[in-house]
Amino acid sequence: MMVAQPLIALVGNPNAGKTALFNALTGARQKVANYPGVTVERKSGRMALNDGRPVELVDLPGAYSMVPDSLDETVTRNVILGQQEAQRRPDALIIVVDAGNLDNHLRFTLEVIALGLPVVVALNMIDLAERDGLTISAEKLSAELGVPVIETVAVRKRGLDELRDAMAALSANAGGNHELTAAPTDDRKVINARARQIAKAALISETAGRQWTRRVDSILLHPLAGPLILFGLLFVMFQAVFAWSDAPIGWIEGAMEWLGGIVASAIPEGLFQSLIVDGMIAGVGSVVVFLPQILILFLFILILEASGYMTRAAFVMDRLMAHVGLSGHSFIPLLSSFACAIPGIMATRSIMDQKERLTTILVAPLMTCAARLPVYTVIIGAFIPAQSVGPGIGLQGLVLFVLYLSGILGAMLAALFIRKGITKSIGSSFMLEMPRFQMPRLRDILLGLWQRAWVFLRRAGTIIFAASVILWALLSFPNVPEDSDMTQAEYSIAGRIASGIEPAVRPIGFNEDIALALIPAMAAREVAVSALATANAIDDSGDEDEVAQTLGQRLAGKWSLATALAFLAWFVFAPQCVSTIAVTKRETNGWKWPIFMVTYLFALAYVAAGITYWTAVYFGLG
Amino acid sequence: MQLEQLPLRQKRRIASIDWSLISDSEGHRLRSLGIDEGAQVEALHRGIFWGRDPLAIRVGRMTIAVRRKVAAAIICEVEAA
Numbered sequence: 001m002m003v004a005q006p007l008i009a010l011v012g013n014p015n016a017g018k019t020a021l022f023n024a025l026t027g028a029r030q031k032v033a034n035y036p037g038v039t040v041e042r043k044s045g046r047m048a049l050n051d052g053r054p055v056e057l058v059d060l061p062g063a064y065s066m067v068p069d070s071l072d073e074t075v076t077r078n079v080i081l082g083q084q085e086a087q088r089r090p091d092a093l094i095i096v097v098d099a100g101n102l103d104n105h106l107r108f109t110l111e112v113i114a115l116g117l118p119v120v121v122a123l124n125m126i127d128l129a130e131r132d133g134l135t136i137s138a139e140k141l142s143a144e145l146g147v148p149v150i151e152t153v154a155v156r157k158r159g160l161d162e163l164r165d166a167m168a169a170l171s172a173n174a175g176g177n178h179e180l181t182a183a184p185t186d187d188r189k190v191i192n193a194r195a196r197q198i199a200k201a202a203l204i205s206e207t208a209g210r211q212w213t214r215r216v217d218s219i220l221l222h223p224l225a226g227p228l229i230l231f232g233l234l235f236v237m238f239q240a241v242f243a244w245s246d247a248p249i250g251w252i253e254g255a256m257e258w259l260g261g262i263v264a265s266a267i268p269e270g271l272f273q274s275l276i277v278d279g280m281i282a283g284v285g286s287v288v289v290f291l292p293q294i295l296i297l298f299l300f301i302l303i304l305e306a307s308g309y310m311t312r313a314a315f316v317m318d319r320l321m322a323h324v325g326l327s328g329h330s331f332i333p334l335l336s337s338f339a340c341a342i343p344g345i346m347a348t349r350s351i352m353d354q355k356e357r358l359t360t361i362l363v364a365p366l367m368t369c370a371a372r373l374p375v376y377t378v379i380i381g382a383f384i385p386a387q388s389v390g391p392g393i394g395l396q397g398l399v400l401f402v403l404y405l406s407g408i409l410g411a412m413l414a415a416l417f418i419r420k421g422i423t424k425s426i427g428s429s430f431m432l433e434m435p436r437f438q439m440p441r442l443r444d445i446l447l448g449l450w451q452r453a454w455v456f457l458r459r460a461g462t463i464i465f466a467a468s469v470i471l472w473a474l475l476s477f478p479n480v481p482e483d484s485d486m487t488q489a490e491y492s493i494a495g496r497i498a499s500g501i502e503p504a505v506r507p508i509g510f511n512e513d514i515a516l517a518l519i520p521a522m523a524a525r526e527v528a529v530s531a532l533a534t535a536n537a538i539d540d541s542g543d544e545d546e547v548a549q550t551l552g553q554r555l556a557g558k559w560s561l562a563t564a565l566a567f568l569a570w571f572v573f574a575p576q577c578v579s580t581i582a583v584t585k586r587e588t589n590g591w592k593w594p595i596f597m598v599t600y601l602f603a604l605a606y607v608a609a610g611i612t613y614w615t616a617v618y619f620g621l622g
Numbered sequence: 623m624q625l626e627q628l629p630l631r632q633k634r635r636i637a638s639i640d641w642s643l644i645s646d647s648e649g650h651r652l653r654s655l656g657i658d659e660g661a662q663v664e665a666l667h668r669g670i671f672w673g674r675d676p677l678a679i680r681v682g683r684m685t686i687a688v689r690r691k692v693a694a695a696i697i698c699e700v701e702a703a
Contacts, residue, residue: 064654069647103682104656132683188653193660199682214666217685221667221678315687319675328676328687352647430676431651431692434685 005046005056007088008167011076011112012096013105014062015308015435017124019043021096021154022059023444025163030447041346042087049168050161058090066111071349080112092118092170094163099136099151100129100436103199110191110198113147120166121149127156128436133207141202155441213436217312226316237300238404239397241293241373248292256285275472278537283468283530284461290377290526294370294456295449297339302448306440310335311432318430324412325419327353327430330360334411337367338404339452341580344369345587352431355423359415361587362597365575366411368404370456374526375571376403382552383564406572410604463578467520467527471534489516489535508606509566509613509622511559521576528576562616569612573605625663625679626693633664634698643695652692656681663698 012018023030026045043059060079061072068074075084082089095112097105113119123138142149148166152159219225260281267273304310310332318328329351337344344364351357368376380396389395419425474494480486489495490512498516505515516535521528533551555564575581575598584594616622628634636659641649652658666685667678676689 064651067650067654069651069654101683104684107654107656188658192653192656192658195656196660196682213685217667217678221670223668223670223674226670311687315676315678316670318687318689319669322675322689352651429645429648429692430687430689431648431655432687433655434678434687 004088005054006091007056007058008092008094008170009058009060009079009090010094010096011060011080011108012062013064013098013101013108015101015433016062016096016098016105017154018059018062018096020441020444021094021122021124021152022057023447024154024157024160026057047164050164051168053168055167064108066108066115069352080115080117090117092120092167094120094122094167096122096124098129099123099126100132100134102136102141102202103196106195106198107191109145110195113145118170119147120163120170121145121147122152122154122159122163123149124152124154126151127153127158128438135204135206136202137204138202140204141198144198144201155444216437217434220309220312221315226312230313230316233304235401237297238401239392239394240300241296242377242394242397242400244296245292249289252285252289252291256281256289260285271476274476275469278534279469279472280465282533282537283472284465288457290370290374291453291456293373293377294339295453297370297373298449298452299445301336301339302445303440304335306438306444308435308437311434314430314432315434322428322430324415325359325423325425325428326356326415327351327428328432329428329430330356333360334364334367337364337369340369340371341365341367341577342583345580345583348587353428355419355425356428358588358593359418359423361584362418362593363411363414365577365580365597365601366407366414366573368407368572369525369577371525371577372403372571374529376400376568378529378532378552378555379564379568382556383559383561403568403572406569406608410573410608414600414604463523464527464530467523468530468534471520471527471531475535494535508570508610509560509563509617510570510609511563513555513558514563514567518576523578525571525574525576528571560622562613562622565616565621566609566613570605570609573601573608575601575605623698624694625665625696625698626677626690628665628698630665630668633662633701635701636661636663636696637699638697640695640697644692648692652688655686656684657686657696662701663696665693 010018010022022043022045026047029047030043030045041061045057045059046054047057048054058079060076063073063076065073066077066080068077078084079087079090080093093112095109097109109121121141123136123141126136129136138149138151148169150159150163150166152163220229260277263276263281264273267276304313313335314328314331316328317331321327321330330348333344333347333351335344336347341364344367345361348357348360348364351360380399384396384399387395389398471494474497475489475492477493478491480488480491484491486495490499494516495512497519498512501515501518502510502512505518510518513532513535517528517531520531529551532555536551536554559567581594581598584597585591588594613622623634625634625636636657638659639649639652639657644652657663661681664680665677666680668674669676669678674690676687677693678685678687679693680686
């Protein structure tokens, strides 16, 4: 008979160090998925107890209370109560509390203990509490709470053996199906007073510790220095995306060329060779090349999050965002959207105000996501000279910065119109815990980077791979006759579709190349680049000189500067990403808002590209 | 005295909160964060740009950002020794 492995859930306030404890207990044996129907991430992993018994561990979203304020907290509550769809109720819970913040973390602990499930409390970050001058007695805390309390330091793997022993004892006691002995209570006054009282009882001594978080905050939250530091940091981040990625991009390009060469010499010339080299390798390769830039961007975001700076950035931005009906809460999802709008939109679940949340979802696709970088990089590399316009500031980086800025300004204006025109009020609220500063752990950052890289490569291997192969087929058939003066790309099915679309986009300066790239780019923006690469690769088979040229060089020879700039302006706004549209539908429970989003963004893209094109032509760049 | 007007770095006890000045969800979140009658608070930093909004306050050992509008609903008193 199969006996299901015991399921143990990690619960606790945000910033209790839950995820670090989860990483320490499960190592790299983790699975990240979504709860069905909601876009809240479900992280689970396997671990072995000290006697070798396997246990499934699940990391629940941080919660302040069993009475939820946000979607995140709703999921945590439902899982604990066994009411979450397709998720069995945990057999036992580990409540993670920050030892340096006991009176605040004990409230949720008390609410959970009151339910009567088997629990153990992990008194986490005990080292930081000691550094802050606090001496806390785990025994006293255990006596007050009536449940086992284990001291842990997740990031140093301290106390893990003891915690595993306590878990073994729990699952032995649990003996199958424990019934909830009480419904969740929300008598805040009683709970808050009791939490303060227990925290006091468990505290043995308190000396004035180092208060460097406060000192650092007086600089980072300074009315003048704070914004300057934030904008400086963002500028460095975007420059680094270009400056640090040169070498690794060269390696990937070299590897792709080498691979193409091997395949070309191993497979006889013909249709099949063209499918592999022009379709698969050129298509997927032109996108995988951007992995370094995407990882650099995520590296910055992960470090900002892990160090605790992200909430300070939210503090600095709150007032500014209040003007357009958003708040510091929206800043965090919007900054994540610079990497990808999908995690960005998912991060809106922590926003309390529902109108503010909807607005944030609708403008998130305007943040310049990593998928636009391939498009921007190819076009900027081909048309903008690599010259310096000041110490440490390159013209290419500056143009990129302007593109990012356009997206931000567009988002702010769109938010204002949405709040005034649709939700009819621009009220928002902002209440956010700002955790202690912490040195980000290399291991946790690397794990996060690996998960992001994997998602990107999986996309490249599926959506982009499929789009590349289909596009290759559409471009390769029918074969252009020997005596025709048309190129293969023009003569093909894809070329004919493109000439059908071209009249609609000609007024904004687009040519047939672009018309051809726009359709498959609905799947994902970066497909525009692989589409251009595949179309050009098919066209110049045979001409040795042209094959040696990069995509950028080929485009620079064919497009005017005005067209290139219009193409960039289009991609600042155009909602060309099926995944974003799908996640918006799921998050807003229907088609109304995704349809609204797609419509207004395409309209903006068309107008912006048109204005850019005709302005450039006016200045003689056409 | 309203927390909103409290000079920085002065510890006070929350005497009362005027729940009618803030929304239900703000009220619930305030209480979940431990901001209610009897808690010790201190204003740490004042915000950015014009308006000096929001405020960073300390409750127990936690730093929380709140807007001035909410801070104005929190009435503080000097703690009895």
